[in-house]
Structures are given as structure tokens and as C-alpha cells.
Amino acid sequence: MTAAFVAGADASSEVPLKRRLKRAERTRRLKALALILPLLLFLLFTFLGPIAGMLWRSVDDWEVRQVMPHTVAALADWDGKDVPGEPAFAALAGDIRTARDAGTVAIASKRLNYALNGFRTIMSGTARNLKTLPEPGNAKDTLIAINPAWGERATWAAIKGASGPLTSFYLLGALDLTRNVDGAIVAAPEEQAIYRDVFGRTFTISLGVTVLCLILGFPVAYMLATLPTGQSNVLMIFVLLPFWTSLLVRTCAWIVVLQSEGIVNDSLRWIGLIDEPLRLIYNRFGVYVAMTHVLLPFMILPLYSSMRSISPAYMRAAASLGASPVTAFLRIYLPQTVPGIGAGSLLVFILAIGYYITPALVGGAADQMISYFIAFYTTETVNWGLASALGAVLLLATLLLAVVYGKLVHGQQVTGGMKN
Amino acid sequence: MMDGGMVTTAQALVRFVGVQKTYDGEHLVVKNLDLDIKKGEFVTLLGPSGSGKTTTLMMLAGFEVPTHGDIYLADRPIKNMPPHKRDIGMVFQNYALFPHLTIEENVAFPLTVRKMPRSEVKERVRSALRMIKLENLAHRHPGQLSGGQQQRVALARALVFNPQLVLMDEPLGALDKRLREHMQLEIKQLHETMGITVVYVTHDQSEALTMSDRIAVFNDGIVQQIDKPDALYERPVNSFVANFIGENNVLSGTVENIEQGFCRVALASGGSVVAQAVNVAGAGAATALSVRPERISILTDGQAPDGMNALPAQVQDTIYLGDHALAVLKVAGNGEFMVKLPPGAHAGLSHGQSVSIGFRPEDCRALDPV
Numbered sequence: 001m002t003a004a005f006v007a008g009a010d011a012s013s014e015v016p017l018k019r020r021l022k023r024a025e026r027t028r029r030l031k032a033l034a035l036i037l038p039l040l041l042f043l044l045f046t047f048l049g050p051i052a053g054m055l056w057r058s059v060d061d062w063e064v065r066q067v068m069p070h071t072v073a074a075l076a077d078w079d080g081k082d083v084p085g086e087p088a089f090a091a092l093a094g095d096i097r098t099a100r101d102a103g104t105v106a107i108a109s110k111r112l113n114y115a116l117n118g119f120r121t122i123m124s125g126t127a128r129n130l131k132t133l134p135e136p137g138n139a140k141d142t143l144i145a146i147n148p149a150w151g152e153r154a155t156w157a158a159i160k161g162a163s164g165p166l167t168s169f170y171l172l173g174a175l176d177l178t179r180n181v182d183g184a185i186v187a188a189p190e191e192q193a194i195y196r197d198v199f200g201r202t203f204t205i206s207l208g209v210t211v212l213c214l215i216l217g218f219p220v221a222y223m224l225a226t227l228p229t230g231q232s233n234v235l236m237i238f239v240l241l242p243f244w245t246s247l248l249v250r251t252c253a254w255i256v257v258l259q260s261e262g263i264v265n266d267s268l269r270w271i272g273l274i275d276e277p278l279r280l281i282y283n284r285f286g287v288y289v290a291m292t293h294v295l296l297p298f299m300i301l302p303l304y305s306s307m308r309s310i311s312p313a314y315m316r317a318a319a320s321l322g323a324s325p326v327t328a329f330l331r332i333y334l335p336q337t338v339p340g341i342g343a344g345s346l347l348v349f350i351l352a353i354g355y356y357i358t359p360a361l362v363g364g365a366a367d368q369m370i371s372y373f374i375a376f377y378t379t380e381t382v383n384w385g386l387a388s389a390l391g392a393v394l395l396l397a398t399l400l401l402a403v404v405y406g407k408l409v410h411g412q413q414v415t416g417g418m419k420n
Numbered sequence: 421m422m423d424g425g426m427v428t429t430a431q432a433l434v435r436f437v438g439v440q441k442t443y444d445g446e447h448l449v450v451k452n453l454d455l456d457i458k459k460g461e462f463v464t465l466l467g468p469s470g471s472g473k474t475t476t477l478m479m480l481a482g483f484e485v486p487t488h489g490d491i492y493l494a495d496r497p498i499k500n501m502p503p504h505k506r507d508i509g510m511v512f513q514n515y516a517l518f519p520h521l522t523i524e525e526n527v528a529f530p531l532t533v534r535k536m537p538r539s540e541v542k543e544r545v546r547s548a549l550r551m552i553k554l555e556n557l558a559h560r561h562p563g564q565l566s567g568g569q570q571q572r573v574a575l576a577r578a579l580v581f582n583p584q585l586v587l588m589d590e591p592l593g594a595l596d597k598r599l600r601e602h603m604q605l606e607i608k609q610l611h612e613t614m615g616i617t618v619v620y621v622t623h624d625q626s627e628a629l630t631m632s633d634r635i636a637v638f639n640d641g642i643v644q645q646i647d648k649p650d651a652l653y654e655r656p657v658n659s660f661v662a663n664f665i666g667e668n669n670v671l672s673g674t675v676e677n678i679e680q681g682f683c684r685v686a687l688a689s690g691g692s693v694v695a696q697a698v699n700v701a702g703a704g705a706a707t708a709l710s711v712r713p714e715r716i717s718i719l720t721d722g723q724a725p726d727g728m729n730a731l732p733a734q735v736q737d738t739i740y741l742g743d744h745a746l747a748v749l750k751v752a753g754n755g756e757f758m759v760k761l762p763p764g765a766h767a768g769l770s771h772g773q774s775v776s777i778g779f780r781p782e783d784c785r786a787l788d789p790v
Contacts, residue, residue, distance in 0.1 A: 317516035
């Protein structure tokens with residue numbers, strides 16, 4: 001038997017073996033898939049689907065396109081340099097008449113009003129006053145006679161800008177940007193430019209809460225990790241206790257504690273430290289206190305788990321090698337808790353930027369975070385586009401942070417810990 | 421008990437004076453320890469777990485405080501000195517290499533905390549890594565090294581700052597047998613070439629015998645005997661040491677009389693032997709005789725030469741061990757009486773066979789009863 005023959009036999013039997021392996025694996029894989037299928041479907045319908053829908057709504061621009069299809073078509077070739085010609089006016093007049101009969105004028109005018117303040121009045125006035133379709137060739141004059149705004153470039157630019165099918169209007173709006181008459185991206189007018197401020201506030205509060213949680217949580221986690229198991233288990237119950245109470249109850253409890261007739265103010269007055277009640281709630285202070293309290297366990301738990309894995313032998317080794325307790329802590333202990341600090345901070349920060357109820361209950365008007373505005377636009381003014389765009393920007397910022405964190409942690413993962 | 425191991429105060433680098441330690445206020449883990457360690461000496465603290473040897477080491481390192489007594493390092497009391505000021509290098513059981521630092525940074529750590537100039541740190545680290553033959557792994561992290569390599573790094577880190585004393589707490593416990601034996605020789609060589617003083621803790625008696633200048637055998641918080649390895653093996657002063665170090669055969673009996681350092685002992689099962697009176701209370705006292713397996717011969721003609729003890733025995737089993745063989749005999753009621761034989765000599769013995777054994781009175785030590 002030659003070597004070539006043996007090799008050939010191997011090669012011919014390899015194919016069926018591979019196929020058999022695949023077949024065997026396939027059954028197993030299908031079984032595994034069937035097990036996670038309920039969760040997958042659940043996530044798809046409750047999580048991925050809504051997120052995709054939200055992202056779509058932040059760029060979707062359907063109202064004008066649906067209500068005024070002829071105007072949109074007529075403006076397709078408009079260069080935007082001057083007021084469009086007669087055909088566009090004729091199409092507009094036709095569309096408004098149709099919309100008026102169908103009762104859909106309000107849909108389009110609401111969308112157009114976002115783009116140009118006062119458009120709602122122009123639309124409703126025009127719809128009301130346009131009794132009949134204008135004579136052919138006379139549409140321009142008729143409409144301008146009803147409302148001189150139709151003779152302005154900006155009015156038409158607004159329609160053109162809202163003609164879809166996709167728009168950057170909401171996303172730009174969420175970043176305090178807008179398009180001017182010429183379609184260039186410019187800063188939004190000052191009285192409308194609030195979202196950068198709100199995002200800034202959201203990130204400032206979240207960062208502040210994260211830092212407070214770290215400062216307060218680190219010693220607690222250290223104590224939990226170094227105490228004997230029996231005692232640390234009892235303490236752990238106190239750390240976890242807030243988890244067992246509803247967020248709403250915890251936040252309301254802070255109102256009781258911090259309000260001007262609350263426990264803190266009463267005690268301070270009783271001691272005689274103050275005469276007038278301190279303003280502890282419905283301001284930034286209240287927001288920091290309540291949010292830090294609610295989010296503290298999310299910092300303590302990752303810190304605790306990272307500290308638990310640090311053998312006390314390291315500190316002893318550092319001491320025996322001549323490091324003072326402070327040096328040993330800074331150079332040996334602290335660096336090993338970095339993964340825990342990173343995980344805890346990321347967790348707290350990401351949870352904090354989405355906070356809504358707590359700032360809404362214990363914060364003042366100037367302490368409302370981005371979620372408040374998202375809720376406002378979805379429930380109060382039903383401006384889904386802007387609400388979705390704000391959500392999309394928030395989602396993007398969060399994902400970016402998660403990616404940065406992932407990169408940092410991955411760069412750290414070169415050690416295998418202590419070998420036993 | 422300390423005979424042969426006593427050193428004068430002037431030479432001692434480490435001195436334990438009447439040291440006691442208790443954790444719970446009820447039981448003494450270390451009872452009245454007096455121990456002197458010379459400069460350049462390799463002293464092993466040997467004993468079963470819970471005998472107080474690790475506690476003794478931890479008190480020397482500064483991680484435990486003596487309940488009573490004093491410890492002197494180079495004639496300075498160090499009882500209240502924090503560990504980082506003691507200038508003692510330590511190798512831990514699980515190496516305790518810092519996982520977030522590279523090998524190079526680990527070895528440099530004791531130098532950088534001493535604020536040594538950077539160029540000198542570099543030079544010392546390089547020569548330390550050359551010493552342990554791991555220069556090419558300088559930029560690896562400890563997790564990427566094998567157990568033996570980590571052990572060598574831990575050694576280099578404990579030696580690089582030239583401490584006046586190096587402590588080792590069962591440093592080879594986590595390694596496999598072959599590697600452990602190799603590392604024993606390596607540590608011994610380091611000790612000899614560098615002239616360092618080492619206090620080494622182990623529960624492995626062969627490790628202690630291989631490496632040490634002197635061994636302190638701990639049991640029950642007390643140093644049972646401190647001596648050179650050969651003295652410890654050949655001349656144990658009590659039954660615990662005789663049993664703990666090496667193979668030992670025990671015969672129980674009662675002392676009949678003592679004469680010129682030798683005593684006649686009546687065995688419980690009848691018959692009598694002559695033994696060195698090492699640790700017996702006097703005539704009439706119970707005693708445990710200790711005979712090493714290699715000091716016993718099987719008498720082919722059943723007749724013992726003059727002055728030699730002879731006892732009847734029954735063969736239980738023979739064990740072939742390559743370079744030698746063991747015969748397990750039943751002698752005076754002891755069914756695990758071992759006799760070491762040259763290879764091949766076990767062939768003539770069969771189970772149940774009656775033989776006679778002989779040993780010299782000088783090789784039989786009458787010790788405290790077990």
C-alpha cells in the first residue's frame with residue numbers, strides 16, 4: 001500500500017464525514033434555536049421592532065407627500081431660486097381642495113408648521129377661502145390674493161423641504177440645527193435651540209451621578225469585599241434593599257425627606273442650624289441625591305465583584321516588597337479594580353441618561369433631562385418625528401459610549417489573573 | 421532540645437525571644453518560641469498544618485503581631501514595625517505576582533517603591549531576569565506564564581532589592597513533583613551564590629532535608645527539635661520528630677534499667693532489646709523505640725552477632741521499589757515494621773515466612789512513649 005493510496009482514501013472519506021458532522025450539528029443547532037426562539041421573538045416584537053420603528057420615524061416624512069401629492073410632484077424640479085410657476089400653484093390649489101374635502105388639511109399643515117411657524121394659519125385660511133378651483137392660468141394670482149405668503153420663496157421652500165420621502169429635519173432639529181431657505185444647514189433660531197442644552201444637562205447630571213456613585217460606592221464595595229462572608233452578606237442585603245422597592249416609592253420618599261417641611265429641614269431647624277428651610281428639592285440638588293440613591297447599587301455590585309477577585313495576598317506582597325499602604329493601594333489594588341469601575345460607571349451613566357421619573361418628580365423646570373422632552377413630544381404634542389429623533393441621538397450617544405468602553409476593556413484583557 | 425542549633429546572639433540576624441501568639445485568646449498557636457537564625461543561613465520551619473510554622477513566618481514578615489515576646493532583626497526589635505519597613509523579601513505560596521503588571525514591572529516594583537533611579541532599576545531588573553533565565557519574557561503578563569516560570573519571577577522579585585532576609589511560604593506547593601525538585605536545587609543554588617538568609621516554610625520533609633542548613637520541626641506550637649538535616653534524621657530527640665522525618669519503626673515497651681546511656685527495654689509482646697536511652701524518664705517508664713528501616717538486617721542464619729538485638733519476625737509483604745526493596749514485617753505486635761533491603765534481596769522472602777531481624781543498640785533510640 002502506497003502513501004498516495006492512503007492519502008486518496010482519506011480525501012474521499014473526508015467529504016461524507018464532513019457532511020455527516022454538519023447533519024449531526026444541524027439537529028443540535030435547531031434544538032438550541034428552538035429553545036431561544038421565544039425570547040428571540042419577544043425581543044424582536046418588544047425591543048428591536050420598536051427601536052427600528054423609532055429610527056424610521058425620525059427620518060420618515062409622509063404627511064405632505066400623502067396629502068398634497070400633486071404639489072410635491074410639481075415642485076420636484078423646482079430649483080428653489082424663485083417662487084415657482086403657475087403649474088405648482090395649480091397643483092397646490094387642487095391638492096388643497098381635495099384635502100379639504102377629505103378633511104386631511106390639518107395633517108399636512110401640522111407638519112408644515114414645524115418647518116415654518118404660522119404655516120397652519122396659511123393652510124387653514126387658504127383652504128377656507130378657496131371656494132372653487134381657480135381658472136386655469138389664474139391659480140397663482142388667486143392664491144397670492146388669498147394669502148400673500150404664497151408669493152414668498154420661504155413658503156414654497158418649506159413645502160419642498162417637507163415633501164419627503166425621507167427628511168433630516170427632525171434629526172437636525174434634535175441637534176438645534178435647521179435648513180435655511182437655500183437648503184443649507186444652519187443653527188436654529190435661538191428661541192428654538194434648546195436640545196443641545198438639554199443633552200448637555202442630561203450628560204452633566206449623568207456624569208455627576210456617576211462620579212457621586214463611584215465616590216460613595218467604592219468604600220462600600222471595598223468593605224463588602226474584605227469583610228468575612230457572614231457580615232458581608234448582611235450588609236449586601238442593605239445594598240440590595242432599594243432594588244426591592246419601586247422606583248416611584250423611593251423617589252417619593254425623597255420628597256418626604258427633602259421638602260421644606262420634611263425630615264431634613266425640620267431636624268436642622270430643631271438643632272438651630274437654620275431659621276428658614278433650605279431648598280433641597282425641586283432643584284438640581286434633589287435630582288443628584290435621588291438619582292445617586294437609586295443608582296448606587298449598580299455601581300456597588302460590579303465594583304464588589306471585581307474586588308472580590310483580588311486576593312489579599314497582593315497587598316501583602318506589595319507590603320513585603322516595601323510599598324506603604326497608600327502606595328500599595330494606588331499601584332496594586334486600584335488598577336485591578338479598573339474593570340469594575342468601568343463596568344459600574346458605564347452602567348450607572350447609561351441608566352442615568354435615560355432617567356425620566358426621578359428628575360420629573362424631584363427636579364425643577366431647569367433639571368428636566370432628555371427623556372422628559374421625548375415623553376413630552378410623544379404624549380403632549382404628538383410630534384413623533386422629533387421625539388424619535390431625540391431618542392435616536394440618545395441611542396447613538398449610548399452606543400458610542402458602549403463601544404468606547406468595550407475597546408478600553410478589551411485593551412485591558414491581557415492578564416489571566418493569579419495562577420493556582 | 422536546642423542542642424547543636426544554638427548560636428550566639430552576636431551572630432544572629434533574627435531572634436525570637438519568648439514569642440507567643442494566640443488568635444482567639446484561648447489557644448496558643450505558637451507557644452513560647454525561642455529561635456535564632458544566623459546570617460547567611462537557610463532555615464526551614466517544618467511541621468504539619470496547624471503546627472504554628474506559618475504563623476511564625478507571618479510574625480516575622482509583619483503580617484501578624486506576637487501576643488507576647490519579642491522579635492529582633494539585626495538586633496532591632498521589629499514587633500511594632502510595619503511590614504513595608506522591615507526590608508524582608510517574601511515569596512508567597514501562590515506567587516502573588518501582580519496580574520496587571522508585566523514580568524518586568526513586577527520585578528521592578530520593590531525598586532520603584534524605593535524611588536531608585538530609573539537607570540539602576542533597569543539594570544537590576546535585567547540582571548535579576550537573567551539570573552532566572554526569563555529575559556525574553558520580560559514583557560509578558562503573569563497569567564501568560566507557566567507555574568514554574570511564575571515561581572521564578574516571584575523569587576526574582578523578592579531578591580532584586582537585596583533584602584537582609586528572604587521568607588518563603590511553601591513556595592513550591594503548587595508545582596508538580598519533577599518541577600518542584602528542580603526548583604529546590606535552583607533555590608539552593610541561589611542561596612549559596614548570593615549568600616542570602618532564608619527562612620523557608622514547608623510541610624514536605626524531603627524538601628526540608630534537601631535544602632536546609634537547619635530545620636526547625638514544629639508541632640503543636642512548639643519547636644520540637646532544631647538541627648542539621650542529618651542530625652534530625654539520625655538523632656531525633658522525641659517520637660514526633662522520629663516519626664515525622666523519614667520512615668520510622670516503632671516498638672513499644674517498658675524500661676527495665678539504664679546503664680551508661682543505654683537501656684534495656686522489655687517489649688510488650690515479650691522479649692527485650694537494648695537501646696540508646698535518649699528520652700526516657702527512668703526505670704519502669706513506658707517508652708517508644710525508634711529504628712530506621714535501613715539500620716535493620718534480616719538474619720539469614722537466625723543468629724545475631726554479639727551485642728546485636730535480635731527479634732523474631734513474620735513476613736507480611738515485600739515491595740519492590742527499583743533501587744531498593746522493602747520488606748513489611750510483623751515484629752512484636754507491630755504489623756507495619758519496615759526493613760530496607762538491597763534490590764533483589766526480597767526474592768527469598770514469602771508471605772507468612774518466619775525470619776529473624778537484627779539491629780545494633782546504637783541504631784535503636786528509646787524515646788518518649790507515643
